[in-house]
Each structure stands twice: as C-alpha cells, then as structure tokens.
Amino acid sequence: MTLISTNTPTAELQALDAAHHMHPFTTGADLARKGARVITRAEGCWLTDSEGERILDGMAGLWCVNVGYGRKELAAAAARQMEELPYYNTFFQTTHVPAIQLSARLAELAPGDLNNVFYASSGSEANDTNIRLVRTYWEEKGQPERKVIISRWNAYHGSSVGSGSLGGMKGMHAQGGMPIPDIHHIDQPNWWAEGGDMTPEEFGLERARQLEQAIEEIGPEKVAAFIAEPVQGAGGVIIPPETYWPEIQRIVDKYGILLIADEVITGFGRTGNWFGSQTLNIKPHIMTIAKGLSSGYAPIGGSVVCDEVAAVIGSDEFNHGYTYSGHPVAAAIALENLRIMEEEGVVEHVRDVAHPHLAERWHALGDHPLVGETKLIGMMGSLALTPEKGSRARFAADAGTAGYITRERCFANNVIMRHVYDRMIISPPLVMTTDEIDILIDRATLALDEAYAQLKSDGLLKKAS
Ligand code: PXG
Numbered sequence: 001m002t003l004i005s006t007n008t009p010t011a012e013l014q015a016l017d018a019a020h021h022m023h024p025f026t027t028g029a030d031l032a033r034k035g036a037r038v039i040t041r042a043e044g045c046w047l048t049d050s051e052g053e054r055i056l057d058g059m060a061g062l063w064c065v066n067v068g069y070g071r072k073e074l075a076a077a078a079a080r081q082m083e084e085l086p087y088y089n090t091f092f093q094t095t096h097v098p099a100i101q102l103s104a105r106l107a108e109l110a111p112g113d114l115n116n117v118f119y120a121s122s123g124s125e126a127n128d129t130n131i132r133l134v135r136t137y138w139e140e141k142g143q144p145e146r147k148v149i150i151s152r153w154n155a156y157h158g159s160s161v162g163s164g165s166l167g168g169m170k171g172m173h174a175q176g177g178m179p180i181p182d183i184h185h186i187d188q189p190n191w192w193a194e195g196g197d198m199t200p201e202e203f204g205l206e207r208a209r210q211l212e213q214a215i216e217e218i219g220p221e222k223v224a225a226f227i228a229e230p231v232q233g234a235g236g237v238i239i240p241p242e243t244y245w246p247e248i249q250r251i252v253d254k255y256g257i258l259l260i261a262d263e264v265i266t267g268f269g270r271t272g273n274w275f276g277s278q279t280l281n282i283k284p285h286i287m288t289i290a291k292g293l294s295s296g297y298a299p300i301g302g303s304v305v306c307d308e309v310a311a312v313i314g315s316d317e318f319n320h321g322y323t324y325s326g327h328p329v330a331a332a333i334a335l336e337n338l339r340i341m342e343e344e345g346v347v348e349h350v351r352d353v354a355h356p357h358l359a360e361r362w363h364a365l366g367d368h369p370l371v372g373e374t375k376l377i378g379m380m381g382s383l384a385l386t387p388e389k390g391s392r393a394r395f396a397a398d399a400g401t402a403g404y405i406t407r408e409r410c411f412a413n414n415v416i417m418r419h420v421y422d423r424m425i426i427s428p429p430l431v432m433t434t435d436e437i438d439i440l441i442d443r444a445t446l447a448l449d450e451a452y453a454q455l456k457s458d459g460l461l462k463k464a465s
Contacts, residue, residue, distance in 0.1 A: 006040040010050040013038045024159070037411070042069035045429045045436050047416070055414045058426040058440050063233055063265045063380075064296035067340050068429040074297045074336050081332035090119075090326045098331035105338055106289075106304055109274050114287055116310035119302045119326040123264035123290035124158025126301040127227075130286055131162045132320050133303060133313060134225040134258050140312045146224040146257075147182045150214055154188045156234035157227065157262055157288075166227055168235075184218060186210040188232065189240035192373050192384050192392060204241030212251045225258035225285075230276030233265035233427070236420035237382035239375045245280045258285045258309065264301065268292030269341060269430050271378035272351040279377065285309050292430075295337045300330035350378050350430050357434045361441040362426075368445070370406075370452045379432070383424040386463075387455075393463035395422060401460060406451035413450075415443035 004013060014035035023031060038050035045068055047055040060066060067074075081098060088096050099119070107115040118133070120126040131149065138146035151157070153168035164172050165179030168188070173179055189207040191200045198206065215223050226248070232238040252259045261284035266276025270292060273279045277287065286309065290301030305313070324330070341347065355378050362381050366374040372386030372393075385402045387395050395402050403419030410417040410424075417440075418425050428440065455461050 006050065008050075010038055011035070013050060044068045044070060045432050053414055055416060056436065056440055056443065058410075058415055058417045058428050058444075060427055060429045061296050062291070063270070063427040064291035064294075066268055066270070066292040066430045067295045067337060067344075067346060068431045071295070071297070071340065073340060074295070074333055077332050077336035078298070078329055081329045085328050088328060089323065091321055096326075096328050098328040098335060099326035102326075102331040102335050102338075105335060106302075109338070110287065110304045111275060111278055112283060113307040114284070114304045115307055116305040117302050118305060118320075119300065119324075119331075120290070120322055121299045121324045121327070121330070122158070122301045123262070123288060124160040124163040125322060126264075126288045126290060126303050127157045127163035127166055127262065128160055129303050129320060130225075130227070130260050130288060131166065133286065133305065133309065133318075134260070136318060137258065137309050137312050138224050140316060143221070145222055148184055148218050148223045149182065150184045150186060150211060150218075150223060150226045150257075152188045152228055152232075153185045154190065154235040154238070155185075155227075155229060155232060155262075157229075158264075184214055186214050188235065188238060189244045190232075190236070190238045191241055193394075195392075200241035201243045204243035205247055207240075208244050208247035208251065211248060212254075215251070215255050215257070220255050220257075223255065223257050225260055226252055227260040227262060229262045229264075230266045230280045230282060231271065231377055231380065233380065233425075234420065236423040237375060237377075237380050237425045237427070239377050239382075245282055249282060260284060260286045260288065262288040264288050264290045265292075265380070265427070268295075268338075269347040269350050269378070270380055270427070272347070272355055273378075274347055293337070294330060294334040297337065298327075298330035298333040299324075300327065300334050344431070346430050353434065354379060354430065354432055354437065358428075358432075358437050358441075361437060365441070365445065365448070368448050368452070370402075370448050370455070379430055380427045381425065382420075385422045385424065387461045388463050391463070395460065396462040396464045397460050402451070402455055405454055405460075406447060409447035409450040409454070410444065413443045413447050415440060415447065417444055417447070 018032035039047050040050050041048040047057050103117045106117050151166045155168040157163045157166040165183045168185045191203045195203040261277045267289045271279040285306045287304040294300050362376045363374045370385050371383050373384040375382045400421040403422040407419040
C-alpha cells in the first residue's frame with residue numbers, strides 16, 4: 001500500500017483517490033479525469049487545500065459545520081469520552097451518561113412537548129426511523145391501514161432506500177428501485193420556478209391545498225403523516241410563500257395526521273432560532289435532526305418525538321435500532337457543540353449580527369444582470385440565475401449549465417457556493433463574522449461577473465422558448 005500524507009503531491013493524491021474512492025453524487029469517470037480538490041485542513045470558516053490555497057466555505061461543509069472548524073473543545077470532548085467509555089449500546093436495557101444528558105438537553109431546546117429522542121447516525125437513518133415510527137404509531141392505535149406518507153417533489157430527506165423514497169428527487173428514484181410503496185408526493189412551493197401568473201401568496205395556498213386534495217384522494221383513513229423541510233435545502237433553498245405553512249398546519253390539524261419537520265438543515269440555529277419550526281411557526285409531532293447537532297464533528301442524528309407518539313411507541317417493543325444509536329462519543333461531541341452554541345450565543349449572533357449583514361449584501365446581488373431573485377432566511381440563501389431579468393425566464397441551455405459555470409467560477413475564486421440546477425445556494429458556518437461575509441459576497445460577485453461574461457461569449461444567455 002502507498003503511504004501518503006497531507007504533504008504528498010496533489011496529483012499523486014488525486015490519482016490514488018480516482019483509483020479507489022467512489023464519491024457520492026458524482027460521475028466517477030469525469031472526476032477521475034479532472035481530479036478532486038484535496039482539502040487538508042480547516043479553521044473557522046476557512047478550508048486549506050493540498051496546494052496551500054485558502055478557501056472560504058460558504059456551505060459549512062454540507063450545511064453542517066455550524067460552529068466552524070478547528071474547535072479544540074470538541075476534540076477534547078471526543079478524547080475524554082473515548083478514554084472513559086468509547087462505546088456502549090442502548091439496546092438491551094442499558095444506557096450511558098452522554099445519551100442521557102443529550103436527550104435531556106434536546107428536550108429542553110426542542111419546542112412544545114418534543115421531549116423524546118431516538119438516535120441515529122445520520123439524517124437518512126433518522127428519516128428511515130420516522131417511516132417506521134409513524135406507521136407503528138398508527139398500528140398501535142388500531143389503525144394499521146394508515147400507511148401513506150405524503151412528501152413533496154424536490155424534497156431531500158436522505159439517500160437510503162427509505163429516506164430517498166421520502167425525498168422527491170426524480171434522479172434518485174430512477175436508480176435502484178425507489179420509491180418504496182405508500183409514499184405519495186405533492187408539488188413543492190417553489191414560486192420562482194413554478195408559480196406561473198399567481199402571486200406568491202396565491203401560489204403558496206394552492207400548493208398547500210394540494211396536501212388536502214391528496215389526503216382526500218388517497219382517503220384520510222389511509223394517511224399516516226406529512227413530511228417536509230421547513231425550508232427546502234438541497235432542493236435549492238426554497239423559502240415558501242408566507243401563506244404556505246399556516247395552510248399546511250391547518251390541513252394537518254384538520255385530518256389529525258402526523259407532521260414530521262425535517263430539521264436536518266434548518267435545526268440548530270440555521271434560520272435564526274434553534275429550530276426552523278420556531279421560525280416558521282410549525283407544530284411538528286416529530287423533528288428529524290442531524291448535521292448541526294454535532295456541527296458535523298461526529299455522525300449523529302435522530303428523531304425528536306412528541307410525548308403522545310413516544311408514549312404509544314413505548315407501550316410495546318419497537319423492533320428498531322442501530323448499533324450506533326446514541327453513540328457515546330458522538331453524543332459527547334453533540335453536547336459540547338450545544339454548550340458552545342449556547343455560551344457563545346451563536347443563535348443570537350445569527351439573528352442579530354450575521355443575518356442582518358448578510359441580508360443587506362445578499363439582496364444587493366439582485367442588481368446583478370445574471371440574478372433574477374435573491375432569497376435568504378437566517379444563514380441559508382439562494383440566487384435564481386436568469387438570462388432575462390424581470391421575467392423569471394429559464395435558460396435555453398440544459399438546466400444547470402449556467403449554475404455549473406457559476407459554481408466553477410466560485411471554486412476558482414476560492415469561495416464555496418453550490419448550485420442546484422440554476423440556483424446558487426449558500427449556508428455558511430453560523431459563526432461567520434461580518435468581515436468574512438463581505439469577503440464571501442465580494443468573491444461571489446466576482447464569480448457572477450466572470451460567469452456572466454463566459455455565458456455571454458458562449459452564447460448561453462438565451463432564454464427557453
Ligand atoms: N434531511 C435533510 C433535510 C437533509 O438536507 C438529510 C435528511 C440526510 O442526512 P444525511 O446525514 O443522511 O446525509 C439531509 C442531507 C446537498 C446535500 O448537496 C444535502 C444533504 C446531504 C448531502 C448533500 O445539498 N442533506
């Protein structure tokens with residue numbers, strides 16, 4: 001075996017990576033030709049690559065490094081727990097201090113009577129748990145025919161067979177036999193792309209009422225739950241019109257179905273409150289959590305469950321669990337992360353400092369000739385790219401061409417901003433300073449200028465007919 005380190009020449013690392021490492025959501029053959037960028041270190045909001053370049057991380061890794069990189073306290077918490085109790089399970093009538101403490105802390109932080117936590121190692125696993133939780137709940141209540149879970153197109157709930165089925169990514173459904181039975185999708189509240197001639201408010205109501213139509217069509221006695229991200233993340237940071245969530249809540253209440261808020265991205269400060277459900281005034285029965293729970297320092301996720309559902313599930317054996325449910329090291333890291341967030345006032349920093357500054361600069365990007373719409377909630381934002389301002393026109397080129405070109409210009413200018421088709425998205429570490437926000441926006445502006453020039457010279461600024 002070749003021994004390597006962060007000092008090994010980049011080309012050698014890339015060749016070995018291409019030879020043996022299969023990357024998620026990547027065309028392996030293309031990446032093998034191009035070579036992956038090798039990230040070697042990170043501190044605060046900054047990544048360093050194997051060429052020594054410093055890159056500003058506008059995505060907090062994958063929407064998760066909320067307290068920033070290089071936190072010695074988190075490393076110390078992990079080391080302490082590794083020495084004291086590196087592993088034990090919570091299956092057969094045992095428990096341990098980190099799982100107890102973290103559950104109690106989450107019960108304090110979570111809104112309403114969301115007081116009970118079932119652990120997983122990721123958001124995907126937690127959503128798989130949710131499928132079994134809600135169906136088991138109705139079975140225990142003597143209504144086993146309530147199996148259908150309603151979700152939305154262009155939702156992202158994970159990549160396992162269950163969570164990928166809940167998600168509404170058609171490209172994922174096309175591979176590997178998804179969706180599983182009894183998952184039903186309604187349309188997303190994406191006004192920019194799908195709103196037609198309606199006002200955002202009319203459109204929000206129309207999209208929410210699809211839930212009521214779906215429940216009536218399927219039969220109210222067959223519907224177990226509705227799952228949604230308070231704000232769609234991977235789908236392109238789609239912030240729904242203000243009319244959307246109140247109407248969804250009305251429908252959920254009317255039919256007495258369970259509401260699962262997938263807070264994997266919106267949880268832990270991202271929207272300016274501890275949870276997106278608080279920002280959007282949603283009352284879920286279950287919240288999915290992961291990512292920011294540990295700021296990505298350890299793989300941990302879970303389902304935060306209301307008292308009634310937990311009591312029903314607890315009345316019989318729930319034949320479900322993962323080897324690493326409530327893993328002590330991951331739980332200790334999550335606890336330390338929550339301590340940092342509280343002591344440093346990270347949620348307040350988002351609400352009072354970072355968001356207001358970012359909002360001013362982000363919305364000013366709306367003047368750029370390539371930008372049709374700017375959206376921001378807390379510290380997650382999106383820009384809709386358009387070939388014709390003012391008309392919500394799409395590009396004639398394949399969807400994602402303009403977004404990919406813009407993302408490449410971001411990468412070249414040492415700022416990480418992603419694209420979802422032709423929407424650019426950001427989700428920076430929550431601790432980002434106002435100076436760093438300025439650098440983020442300056443680099444994003446440069447990238448937009450360069451992308452605009454390139455699209456123009458390549459004849460790609462044409463709108464779809
Ligand atoms: N729910 C939501 C709302 C998510 O955003 C998951 C569940 C699944 O979590 P795990 O931990 O199993 O990945 C996610 C994950 C992207 C991207 O490209 C987004 C996610 C994951 C990977 C890539 O935006 N979100």
